[in-house]
Amino acid sequence: MGGDEILDRTGGKYVEPGGEFTRDQRYIATRITADGSSGWPVEAGRYRLAVSRACPWANRLIIVRRLLGLEDAISMAVAGPTHDKRSWTFDLDPGGRDPVLGIERLADAYFARFPGYERGITVPAIVDVPTGQVVTNDYAQMSLDLSTEWTAYHRPGAPQLYPERLRDEIDEVNAVVFADVNNGVYRCGFAGSQEAYEKAYHRLFDRLDWLTERLTGQRYLVGDTITEADVRLFTTLVRFDPVYHGHFKCNRQKLTEMPVLWAYARDLFQTPGFGDTVDFDHIKRHYYEVHRDINPTGVVPLGPDLANWLTPHGREQLGGRPFGDGTPPQPAPPAERVDPEHTPLRDAD
Template identity: 70%
Template sequence: MSATSTDPTGAESAGTGGNDTYGHKPFKRSRSHFPDRITADGRDGWPVEPGRYRLAVSRACPWASRALVSRRLLGLEDALSLAVADPIQDDRSWRFTLDPDGRDPVLGIRHLSEAYDARERDYPGGVSVPAIVDVPSGQLVTNDYQQITLDLATEWAALHRPGAPDLYPEPLRAEIDEVMEGIYRDINNGVYQCGFASSQQEYEEAYAALFARLDQVSARLADRRYLVGDTITEADIRLFTTLVRFDPVYHGHFKCNRNKLTEDPVLWAYARDLYQTPGFGDTVDFDHIKRHYYQVHTGINPTGIVPAGPDLSGWTTPHHREQLGGRPFGDGTPPGPVPEGERVTPPDAV
């Protein structure tokens, strides 16, 4: 998600996920401007090192939420520190007003744009999350929201916690990639295509593709606990971060209203199963999600009123998906407790 006061999404280029362009043209998500990778061998000049980098996120953004889930599941909290931005941006981008004195305590900056400027001043793009910043130099390393989590799962393996799951198992990568491609195009990005459609035809085409894919995924999950294989993978993480926002935001705000998530028995149970799995729900902040979308997207919601609903208490009710078998962490173990300072507001308090 990037950030500019005129960007309807608030997390892309002032939007909500990756880099997006809005206005009266068809919705288009642009490619990341800084695709550098942090790798075990440092081939892009950025070697994996514990404590060297800082992950900047907004808990409102589904793309940043992928990184939050991956970081928790893999136990990278000590190796990769976390900067959490205010869900509401100002003209200069994502801001660190949640921290004392309005500055990130590690990077010493008020706005994420300062890390972008340190890397390339006045580059032609939005200030997006997730972003990884090099702490010693204060420079942005990457905002490649598609690649960051894949690298956390593979290139950062030497720093994974004991018992960390394999989120991108090599024998299943071709199938995972295929499943993720359809989910990205029609669901992750599809809700935005609905919400920011500039014509009735454009909206209806995106709407049809979104629900056709949701129906396909629901059928796939009817007799299997996870999308690919019998453990949680990157594919589940990417689907979850859209599903968890569906009823609070996308159903009404983005006009994705054929049905609610809670009205699809399979997807609702699947989403609750993941939400209740350590590493998923303990990274979700519904307050940040709702305030960001409804207060930042003034083109869609000019009053800035944040709806009181929906009722979120159902997220912690029994899902019974364990009856399908599956091993959430494979041969591994659940992550440990949420680090102090990273705990989120429970849904019954929103």
């Protein structure tokens, strides 16, 4: 998939029989910096963010880019929801080719910088447009750098997603949410033994219970505004019922059966910059069509009903200011809007 699923380019296999799922976290650690000391300076119009709306880790970058108003500074290439063992493809574009990079497969950008690159061809990735070379696919650092290195191009009213005074707490929350929830659902879904699955299952739901307690009395995970921590949790929660509950066997409860987390997720979904980036059709097609060792038929379920994402959440009663002293982002550019057939947001018009 993306920063999470490393493509097994020998056969498209995800489950290791008899064992636990272990994520390959060796990413291209190059950074794009404001002072250019990395060799890759922040420069408007130079870079292109390659994503798939199916991928939770890419979805984070789409959200952060929207919230900060970086659409004009960093263009975006959207791959289709499915891929083969070779690479993500730009099959949504005319002629199956990204109109800016001129490539059919994201692998071409990886190979342009690293001929014979052997690790996963993952999204999100940032590509240098002039050379066509991938710069980085280190998804965790990428979103932080959009907040800290790209400040010269933030929109007026952009929120502080990674405020200095809260960074230690954000980092602590992100670490446990990644280990037990973001990665935890994959540890359930890709478990190769009953023992590995049960261990991952309990770890996941113990952490969701911890998050329920934390969010019962406060609107957001850290402080009284939306931060990077909320973005990272949201992209897993929004995929929980459509994919993780059934496909990955994370089925103690649905998200809709966990009242605090369900209200929290709806609160974020209804916040500009969150729900309007979510493509439920791409999400379901990716997981159910690509993971053939889990779902051999490739049949994609029709449910769940999505209309309930727009129901009142009541979280305003906890206070909090979504954007702090800032303002909501403007609507996404027309070319970047989610197909209205793939999201319940059309019902809110």
